[in-house]
Amino acid sequence: MSEDVRVTEGAVSVGATPASGTSSAGAAPASRRLDAHRGVPVEITFNGVAVSCFDGETLATALLxxxxxxxxxxxxxxPRQPLCNMGTCFxxxxxxxxxxxxRSCLTYAVDGMNVESSRGA
Structure with missing residues (x-):
C-alpha cells in the first residue's frame, strides 16, 4: 500500500491507496494509517532506518x-511492544x-529524532 498525501495550509491529510511494497522499516505494508487530518510530515530514525511520521504523533504511534x-x-x-499506550506499563x-x-507512548516525534531499541530493560 502507498499513501495519498495532500498538504493543505500546513497540515496533511493522508489516505491509503492500493500498491505493493512495505513500510520504510520494511516490516509491514504502509496501510496502517487511517484517512485523517494530520500535522506536517516529520522524519525520525529507528535503529538507523528513516521513519516518516507526522507532527503531533507519539513515537509509539509512528513506530506502530x-x-x-x-x-x-x-x-x-x-520482544517488547506497547501494551497500555498511556505510560503505565513501560x-x-x-x-x-x-x-x-x-516511554514512546508519551513522547512526541520531533523531526530528526534518533530512536533506538531498548535492550534488556
Missing part, C-alpha cells in the same frame, strides 16, 4: 504505523537521542 513489531527486549531477550520504552527508558 510503520510496522515496527519490536521496540526492544526484556532482560531474557523476549513496555514501550526506547532510547531517544541517547536517553534510555523513554
Amino acid at each position: 504505523a510503520d510496522g515496527v513489531t519490536e521496540f526492544g527486549t526484556t532482560r531474557t531477550g523476549a 513496555d514501550c520504552v526506547v532510547v531517544v537521542d541517547g536517553a534510555p527508558l523513554t
